[in-house]
Amino acid sequence: xxxxxxxxxxxxxGEEFEEELTAAEVLQKMEDSWLNExxxxxxxxxxxxxxxxxxxxxxxxxxxxxxxxxxxxxxxVHRMELQRIKFMVNSYLRLRLEKIQSNIFHYTKSDDDNPxxxxxxxxxxxLNYKENLTEHFNSLALRHIPGVWESTKVVPSTPAPxxxxxxxxxxxxxxxxxxxxxDAGKGRDDTIQLMKGSQHMVKYDAIxxxxxxxxVQLL
Amino acid sequence: MFGEKGLELVKEAARTxxxxxxxxxxxxxxxxxxxxALWDANRTEVAETSAIGASITLRHAAIERNKRCLxxxxxxxxxxxxxxxxxxxxxxxxEMKMNLCEPELEFFNxxxxxxxxxxxxxxxxxxxxxxxPKSLYIEVRVKQDHGEIETADGEVVLLKxxxxxxxxxxxxxxxxxQGVLEHxxx
Amino acid sequence: xxxxxxxxxxxxFSIEDILATQERVPVEVETDLKxxxxxxxxxxxxxxARGTKLELPYWCVEGLNKSDQSRSYLMVDIPKTFxxxxxxxxxxxxxxxxxxxxxxxxxxxxxxxxxLSQTEGEAIGESISRTFMSRFREILDSSQNSADTDSLKVxxxxxxxxxxxxxEGQKTKQxxxxxxxRKTGLISTSAMVAMHRKRKANFD
Amino acid sequence: MDPGEIEFLAEKESIEIVPNFTHGVxxxxxxxxGPFRPGLPVSxxxxxxxxxxxxxxxxxxRPEWLAVDRLEEVRDQEKEEAFFTEMPTSNIFxxxxxxxxxxxxxxxxxxxxxxxxxxxxxxxxxxLRKSVDDFIQGGFLHSKLxxxxxxxxxxxxxxxxxxxxxxxxxxxxxxxxxxxTQSSNSSxxxxxxxxxx
Numbered sequence: 001x002x003x004x005x006x007x008x009x010x011x012x013x014g015e016e017f018e019e020e021l022t023a024a025e026v027l028q029k030m031e032d033s034w035l036n037e038x039x040x041x042x043x044x045x046x047x048x049x050x051x052x053x054x055x056x057x058x059x060x061x062x063x064x065x066x067x068x069x070x071x072x073x074x075x076x077v078h079r080m081e082l083q084r085i086k087f088m089v090n091s092y093l094r095l096r097l098e099k100i101q102s103n104i105f106h107y108t109k110s111d112d113d114n115p116x117x118x119x120x121x122x123x124x125x126x127l128n129y130k131e132n133l134t135e136h137f138n139s140l141a142l143r144h145i146p147g148v149w150e151s152t153k154v155v156p157s158t159p160a161p162x163x164x165x166x167x168x169x170x171x172x173x174x175x176x177x178x179x180x181x182x183d184a185g186k187g188r189d190d191t192i193q194l195m196k197g198s199q200h201m202v203k204y205d206a207i208x209x210x211x212x213x214x215x216v217q218l219l
Numbered sequence: 220m221f222g223e224k225g226l227e228l229v230k231e232a233a234r235t236x237x238x239x240x241x242x243x244x245x246x247x248x249x250x251x252x253x254x255x256a257l258w259d260a261n262r263t264e265v266a267e268t269s270a271i272g273a274s275i276t277l278r279h280a281a282i283e284r285n286k287r288c289l290x291x292x293x294x295x296x297x298x299x300x301x302x303x304x305x306x307x308x309x310x311x312x313x314e315m316k317m318n319l320c321e322p323e324l325e326f327f328n329x330x331x332x333x334x335x336x337x338x339x340x341x342x343x344x345x346x347x348x349x350x351x352p353k354s355l356y357i358e359v360r361v362k363q364d365h366g367e368i369e370t371a372d373g374e375v376v377l378l379k380x381x382x383x384x385x386x387x388x389x390x391x392x393x394x395x396x397q398g399v400l401e402h403x404x405x
Numbered sequence: 406x407x408x409x410x411x412x413x414x415x416x417x418f419s420i421e422d423i424l425a426t427q428e429r430v431p432v433e434v435e436t437d438l439k440x441x442x443x444x445x446x447x448x449x450x451x452x453x454a455r456g457t458k459l460e461l462p463y464w465c466v467e468g469l470n471k472s473d474q475s476r477s478y479l480m481v482d483i484p485k486t487f488x489x490x491x492x493x494x495x496x497x498x499x500x501x502x503x504x505x506x507x508x509x510x511x512x513x514x515x516x517x518x519x520x521l522s523q524t525e526g527e528a529i530g531e532s533i534s535r536t537f538m539s540r541f542r543e544i545l546d547s548s549q550n551s552a553d554t555d556s557l558k559v560x561x562x563x564x565x566x567x568x569x570x571x572x573e574g575q576k577t578k579q580x581x582x583x584x585x586x587r588k589t590g591l592i593s594t595s596a597m598v599a600m601h602r603k604r605k606a607n608f609d
Numbered sequence: 610m611d612p613g614e615i616e617f618l619a620e621k622e623s624i625e626i627v628p629n630f631t632h633g634v635x636x637x638x639x640x641x642x643g644p645f646r647p648g649l650p651v652s653x654x655x656x657x658x659x660x661x662x663x664x665x666x667x668x669x670x671r672p673e674w675l676a677v678d679r680l681e682e683v684r685d686q687e688k689e690e691a692f693f694t695e696m697p698t699s700n701i702f703x704x705x706x707x708x709x710x711x712x713x714x715x716x717x718x719x720x721x722x723x724x725x726x727x728x729x730x731x732x733x734x735x736x737l738r739k740s741v742d743d744f745i746q747g748g749f750l751h752s753k754l755x756x757x758x759x760x761x762x763x764x765x766x767x768x769x770x771x772x773x774x775x776x777x778x779x780x781x782x783x784x785x786x787x788x789x790t791q792s793s794n795s796s797x798x799x800x801x802x803x804x805x806x
Contacts, residue, residue, distance in 0.1 A: 024640045031618070038610065041411055055342060057638055070372070074635055076355055080660055081637050083352040083389060084617070090348045093341060101301065121340040128333040132326055133297065139322045140247065141289040145254045149286060159416040164777055166770035168754065168762055180750050184780035185787070188750050199754040201744075201770065203777075219759060220444070222462070229423045237600040273469060273478045274440040280468025287417060294418040299597070306595035315601060351617035353590030354660070388592075395592040398602050402592045412767070412774035512779065519782045527790060530783025534776055541772050542742045548768070566775060574768045581764055584612035584703075587710050 026053050027085065034092045036211055039168070039218035041204055042161035043099050043107065044211065046119045047092075054089055058082050099161070100126050104133060105151040106160040163205040168219040170199045175215050180206045221257065221281045224250040225288030232295040239299045242320040247289065254285040300327050304334065305346060308397060347392060357388045359400040368394075413569055415513070421565060425510035426467070426517060429460040431482040438478060463517055470521070481521050483529070486511075492532040499539040504564040511564035512537060540567065548574025610766065615759050616707065619700035620656035624708075625670035627651075628661070655707065662711050669712040674698055675705060677718050680725040687732050693756040702730060703760050737761060741769050748776070 021029070033047040065078055100107050100122060107118065108130045118126060134151075142149050151158050164183070175194040180202065182188040194200065194207075194216065210216040227246050257278045264275055300323060303311060309331050316324065338345055365378035370387055378384070378399070394400045415422035434457045442450035445459050461479075469478050485491060486507045495502055504511045515533040519526040547559045548571045556575065560568050583589055594602070621639060627650050634643040642653045650670055653661075661667045673679065674697035686694050698704065705726055713719045737757070744752050754762065 022640075023638045027638055031621075035618075051341075061638065073630070073632055076660070077635055077657060078637070079355055080352065080656065081639060083348065083355070084620075084656065085638065086343070087348040087351050087617070090343060090345050093343070094345050097337070097345070121337055124340070125333055125337040128336075129330070132329045132333065136297065136322055136326045137290055137293060140293055140320070141251065141286070144251045145282075145286070146258045147282065147286075149290075154287070154417045156415055156417055156419075156422065159418065162411055162414045162774070164774070165412055166773040166777075168766075168770075182750060184777070184784040186748075186780065186784075188748075190751060192751055199757060201752040201754055201773070203750065219762060220446070222464070226423075226427060229420055233420045233424060237596045238604070239597075273438045276469055276478075277441065277444075277465060280465060283468070284464050288423060291418045291420060291423055295420060302597055306597045307601075312601065314605065350590070350592060350611070351613050351620075353613075354663070357592070392592055396595045396598065398594040398598045401594075404588070404591065412771045414774070414778065512775070516779055516782045519786045522786075523790060526786030527783055530779060530786055534779040534783065537772075537776060537779065538745055538748070541745045544772075545738065545741065545765075545768055549764075570768055570771055570775075573771060577764060577766065577768065580612050584616065584760075585706070587706075589611075589613040589616050 023057055026050060026057075030054050030085075030088055030092070032214075032217060034088050034095075036218045037092055037095045040208075040211060041163060041165045041167075042208070043096060043117050045117055046096070046122070048119050051089055051092065054085055058085055058089075096122060097125070101129060103159045103161055104130050105158040109152060163203075163208065165204050166201055167204045167207075168199065168201055169194075169207055169216045170219050171196055171216050173215040175210055178202075178206060178210075221253055221278075222284050222288070224253055225285040225292075228292035229288050232292050235299075239296065239303070239315065239318050241318045242296070242323060243292075244320060247292070250285055250289055254282055254289075257282050257285075296323065297326065301330065303327070304330055306396060308346070308393065309335075347389065349392060349396070352388060355388055356385055357391060358403050359384055359386055359391050359395065360403050361399070362401050363399055365394065365399045413566065421510065422513065425513035425565075426463045428463055428484075428510060428514040430463050430466045430484060430518070430521070431458065431460050432466060432479040433458050433482065435477050435480050463514065463521075466521065467517075483518065483522055483525055487515055487518055487525075487529050487532075489525075489528070492528065495532055495536050499536045500543060501562075502536075503562040504536075504540075504567065505560075505562055508564040510566075512566045537566075541570075544570050545574065547571065549578045610759075610763055612703075612760065612763060615700070615763060616703055618759070619703040620659070620707070621654050622698075622700065622704065623652045624655050624658045624672060624704075625650045625652050626658045626661060626667040627670060628667040630666055655704065659707060659711050662715075669708060669715045671716050672698070672704075672708075674701065675708065675716060675722060677721045677725060680722060680729065684725060684729045684732065687729055693733060693736060695756045696758060700758060700760070702726065702758065733757075733761060734764065737765060741765050744769075745772055745776070748780075 029047070029050050033044075033050060037044055061078055061082055065075055068075055100118065104126065107116075108126050116123065137149070171194045174196050178192050178194055180188075180190045180192060182190075192200070192202075194210075199219070207216055211218060224246055228243060228250065231240070231243060231246075261275050261278045261282075265271070300319075303315065304327065307315065311327070319327065334345075360383045361378045361380050364380045367375050367377050368390065369375050370390060376384055376386065378394075383403070391400055391402075395402050413421065415425075434453050434455055437455050438453040440451060441453040442448065444453055444461065444465075445457055448457075466479060466481060470481070491507075508514065512533050515529055519530045522529065544563070544567055551559050556571075560571050563571060583591070593599075627648060628645040629647050630645055631647060632643060632645040634641050637654075637657075639654060642657065643651060645651055658667070658669055662669055674683075679697065683694070683697060705722070709716060709719060709723060716722060740752075
């Protein structure tokens, strides 16, 4: 059996990417996306192309492994790596679902200024979940009392991501002059320099625009 | 004083963290009745006086308050139901089901379905791989009889209470979380 | 499911916020209020007379107050635990004050009061955030040093928000201990399942 | 974040092992490893090293920094400096904890190494507590966390960011009160239109 051919893992289908990435590079991107999603208070741009690419790799590898003879030393090694990747992929998808469910009325309202970051599958799930929840509220409470209940009009509002939350970031590329606004009006407004390699604690909304472009990584 | 029944529901929710006690049908009904009475009183008064005075304003606030308490109570339980889907699996123990009212069961089943179709669409079982893997095999002790399971290699293992096994981690993870097996340090 | 928990921030469904807005506010009735005599539980009148002093849940006061700018039904007073005298005690010795007794939703109720009181709102705000900041170190230290069994004693003087932080600190510590003693990879029974089994066992 | 997840991240870092078996290159998704020849050092991801070590298929090569005298230097410098110093490697505590768990015998003077690491950890934790407290007391909006490692940050998470968020919320409410005192006749929201019976 020719191991080189069997386990060749360059990513052939690189159409979604501007440049061709190696499997290792995609894996690194998966890890970055996972950590960003884990620590960002809001749902980030979906990285489904990375997830799909990773799952394809996993599936191909699993097929290859099934063709190896029992007792082959490579089996446990590759299986271990596959489990690591599956954990990361699943955790990433779970995090997104959890955010959607916890802030269901926020993520299902149509908003022209803020295009949805939900994938088609997530949008389907969200709609289904919202209908299920609304129907539940109706059948046990709202239907039995007069008046209307609108999720967008209640005070205080239904759950939404808290964008002023403090986050830890590690700087990947120099970003000079990031403004930190003091919303409490105590005159603490500041401009900070984010230098490559440095780490900071800062309010998410001050750096949220830098997360997706990759100049900062959430920790 | 009105608003007290709704508050009772909220206090009940505040007391229960990792369990779901029976749906409080009685107090929910009383809260709904009070809300309806407040509404009727307001409608009558508006018809009589055609002005919005303090009593109407206060009743209005109480109606909104009751709604909030009711929905917060329902929502608190919905969050528990969601957690239960991830922790117990798609099928709930009978004793758990007894604590749910009919619409809650319905919510649970619909949630189950929605989740299943999402997982089908993305092509992965999200209830698996919950923690970073440390090893392919783990040592487990059986906490309750579970019948036979088959490993990927086709080996059949009988999970009999009190016995100990060395099994693939991905095969046991859910059974450990569901309390059928106990992960022991070898 | 994933442990995705954001910092406490009240929303429509918050159990904590509903309880915090249930705390009572002293008010004086500014104009005769028809049919609201029942609010004054000591008296037996149909109407609530001008000048009556009573305590109402925060949500009632807020509801009555924001209805109409041109009419004011109530004059809002500040509960004594947020008045200047208490604020002075608080700034003199923030660590010994029993906030649970004064609360138990001391900060959150205080934060709501800020909105209600035109004259003292700012002073209340300054006071409670200073109190929170001074007591933070204690929460940080105690949550990482005390054993689980001490929790009740350690948290007895903490308000809801502080207890929340304390619990988070304890959870962090348990995770770190598990890491140090090489138990990181151990899979455990889910919380709700464990609770269910415990109950069942007790029942059997 | 769970420490298990930080360990997971640290496990992809490389470490040298000396295998006792022969095998060609393995094409991991993370990148190629091998070939493996008995007695010849080869670099592999830590998770693989741990796995092979547990199965007695290799011994670990002590990383340069995992030695008493090197760590002594690190400790002394950490004591001297007011700020956090840069550690010889990222995830030093996590990696060391893993290695010392599965391969104590591969590490010279393992006990002393452990003590030294514990000392460094304690010095840094004391600094961290102090700076966290200073940060909160000072009411700052931004803090530098240079050279702090993930597992150290995790020890003050979620407490530090959560406390920050709560103070922020209280400050915002206070700022609102200040504004409304300044412009006393601010218009209040009318409920009238929702009162339709």
